[in-house]
Amino acid sequence: MARKKPAPLGPLKFERRDVRAGEIGIEISHCGVCHSDLHQARDDWDNTVWPCIPGHEIVGTVTEVGEGVTRFKVGDRAGVGCMVNSCQQCDQCKMGEEQYCSGPKSCTLTYNGPNKPDGSNTYGGYSTAIAVREEFALTIPEAIDSEHAAPILCAGITTYQPMKYFGLKEGMTLGVAGIGGLGHMAVQIGKALGARVVALTTSSEKKDAIAKLGADAVIDIHDEDAMEENAMTLDLMVNTIPYKHDLNPYLALMKPKSQVAVVGNFLGFDDLDTATMVFQHVGVTGSLIGGIADTQEVLDLCGKHGIRPEIEMIRMDEINTAFERMQEEDVRFRHVIDMASLRDDRDAADKAVKVADPERGEVVG
Ligand SMILES: [Zn+2]
Ligand SMILES: [Zn+2]
Structure with a gap:
């Protein structure tokens, strides 16, 4: 398979859209580093949309609730896994298997979208904030701290x-x-x-x-x-x-x-x-990830049984080394990014880390 030359990740300033009715805004505190992030960033699946902001093991604090939100309030912890939307009407969605949504809109992945219906790209958790409809947000059990909760949202x-x-x-x-x-x-x-x-x-x-x-x-x-x-x-x-x-x-x-x-x-x-x-x-x-109800179930199971991922915390600016180590299978067992490190480094407003498209001659750093 033709591969694009791996490009390093670098910073990108961008604006998250406003929190809409039925959605919550989350300030991201932690994001796990999944092997899919590496595959997507390196375009191993030949479908990456640029710029690409990976990350789908997201945990943070709710900073804003949209109209009609009932399950979360400002200050709660919340998690976002691999999906941010689905049709909610097809048989798969009704069975709680939104990952197989067969509706005209299908499910929307947390990054590398596309958003429905406008087709815009979705941006993941290697960033400081995200907005998500509350049906796709998870409750983090009290027993699990945020850095250990993050990897459960995909790996778990x-x-x-x-x-x-x-x-x-x-x-x-x-x-x-x-x-x-x-x-x-x-x-x-x-x-x-x-x-x-x-x-x-x-x-x-x-x-x-x-x-x-x-x-x-x-x-x-x-x-x-x-x-x-x-x-x-x-x-x-x-x-x-x-x-x-x-x-x-x-x-x-x-x-x-x-x-x-x-x-x-x-x-x-x-x-x-x-x-x-x-x-x-x-x-x-x-088997592809899992539905939202099952994701909540496995979070609760991990809380109850003391199951914790083995993690190594990294700063955002260590991501390229983390990718290399993951490629070399030198990781035991999950990197989690301390997202405060992205906030510390820069001015206000939303930041993210993106992947450059080498074929467009994009340079990041
Ligand atoms: Zn993953
Ligand atoms: Zn559906």
Whole structure:
């Protein structure tokens, strides 16, 4: 696939639109750094609209409430995940699965829009403020501080959704492939739901840290003996690996009539072994983030069970290094941006960090 040359992120001054009826305005205090931010910023999916302001793990304080808002008041904490709007009328929306909105407007992603109906671009959480309709704002449980709440809004819901859909519970074994930002949440959520959890990693040096998350077993997928021992033992696998990769070694771990849910890879697999899929009746399915009600549910679950993402706080001006480290898989396990660092640096008004479009010769810095 043709890729644009990666461009560094740099500051951009822009104005957020006013808070409308039914919306709340949030001053952003924290934003998690998701692998999707990196993909989008580097145009790996070939659909980036420039300028691009990433960020969809947003937590902050409500500073303004529009007419008719009932669930939030000024001073409350609120979160925004991957979506900011949907039609609210189609079957998918009525089922609480706004991410699959099939209405004429479809769902609007928090960044890289487009906004409906005007088609303008949406700008994400690497910024100081955002306005969102209250149906798409989440309540942050008191037990969770803001920096730990942020990654739950994408990493948490994305991994929780297939576990809920496939009814993961006590007596079942969950496999988690890829133990990074999403995977380390999946391990903890799987344990909270009562399952036995097997973590699958390619980095044996991460093994101790992964065991500390509560995994019952940690397997290096290059360890042939361990892979053999665990053949056909998993009821469900949440595959969080965000790159094209070889799924076949993972398929061999699946019980008959089990499912592999792919949540972070839009780029395909190397030769998929359909023979194993047939002989073991293994389904390979996908799952996209999760609906708003389920996002609230996983926030509450994390609050109740003491589930916290492992985070490393960064300043906004450290984002380019953070991206590089994420690319090199040197992150344990989630970067969260202290958004006050963006406010400190500059004058008043809204600021954001954007990605330049190298093909237009845009330079940022
Ligand atoms: Zn994400
Ligand atoms: Zn809809």
